[in-house]
Amino acid sequence: MRNTLLPTNSNAPVNRRHSPRCQPRRRAANHTVALALIGLLSLGATAATVTTNELLPGTPYATPWFIHDSGQPGPTVMIVGGVHGNEPAGAAAAESIRHWPLSAGKLVVIPRANVPGLAANARRLPGVATNQADLNRNYPRAGQPEETRGELAAAIWQVARQHQPAWVLDLHEGFDFHQLNSKSVGSTVIAARDDRSRAAGQLMVDAVNAGIADPQLKFTLVHQPIDGSLARAAVEHLNVPGFTLETTTKNQPLAKRVAQHETMVRALLGHLNMVDDAALVAAPPARPLVIPDTKIRIALYRGPGAGGTGPSNLLARLNRPPETGIVEVSPAEVAGGVLTNFNVVIFPGGSASKQAGAIGEAGREEVRQFVARGGGYIGICAGAYLATAGYPWSLKIINAKTISPLWRRGVGPVQMELSESGSSVFAARDGQFSVRYANGPIVEPAGVADLPAYTTLAWFRSELALNDTPAGIMVNSPAIFAGDYQGGRVVCVSPHPESTAGLEDMIPEAVNWVASRHAPFTKPTIKTAE
């Protein structure tokens, strides 16, 4: 079915200034102040504003987008990243670029266009019919009526129509260097054939090539954006220059590819007098979104309610490229949608109610949506409490609740034993073994109607019952329990194997299991790339 450009409820962008869901309030406010000062110093006029919006809210494609208006006259440039979910450099670069101080004009930025694809590391839109699954073939075609295919392309095209950009940049990646392998468009700038597009394209090529020594790895200018792509639609239907910028994933770390995208965009924006290097250098650097360049990308919650030695042990144990990479994420980043870049999230030990309060209801909903779309959740001790269904602040992503409100059972070693199900998730560990315990949850079924029953992966075989906590309820209760939450897997670990000598591999084993839901998506289905 073809969507026309008639506005509908489902694809109308929602305008919300400084929305806490899509952008941390504090960062937005500080940023606006800094931009205003730069504006006053240099040009003495209207303050800059950053407006946070959401595309297709309430759908699996929901994604934040931003209008960064310098308050000064100048061109509007539209920048899109993350159209193909297995091309992360464009998404990370766009996320960085939207924070750049502007001296003129306006940026309209959609950093993560294909949220489900990014979560699955898949080029295409997961679960969409083949002929509509490549988002970058769904835009209005050359010489055809201005029609898009699918609701996501319709919504992105509506943003373009609404803001009438003078330039459109779509940030992509190819699998190989175009000069060495003509089957890939890696390390190219793809531009239309007109003089203005060629000149601007060459400007970006020259800027990025200044940092590349090997002649065979240098960028080249090629023609022209493929029909159905956003860049081509900009040329054909908006009558403005549209470019597809392509870095190369092969043998190049993500940080290098992100920097190459930034260099190209900076060259064009500098040429348009929208940024000046002095202001870029003087601006406080926005924290770059550093996504691990690994098969399984893990986000570890760090913030109020996270504590103990667990997090540092997890960082050391799970930083194993090329298989697993792990980075810490803040409560504001969780609430701002950062999880769409990851396969697995871990909430460590500490205080569950503090973790829940820090990420807020917006963050809790982000975590639920992340798991619902196929992300993996691992909660350790506090993180296990957080996942349960029994508290007003809990995530309710596993059908378990604590048996007693009294939780100070004590800290020390207890005996644990894998169940038969647990033996298929974890490496074989026969009989009972000792694990460090620190007031973790003792649970029973919660009986929530729309959640599947949990499966016990390991049992407690001894107990601690200090501080007048009830005795007898811990022995033979679940120590590790797991369940599905819509498309994703949840594993709750009451004790602390990550801080028990000899058991440090149990959490990595659980990571592999919750991430295996992504197995069908880890390889691109086709080998072309643009």
Ligand SMILES: [Zn+2]
């Ligand atoms: Zn692409």
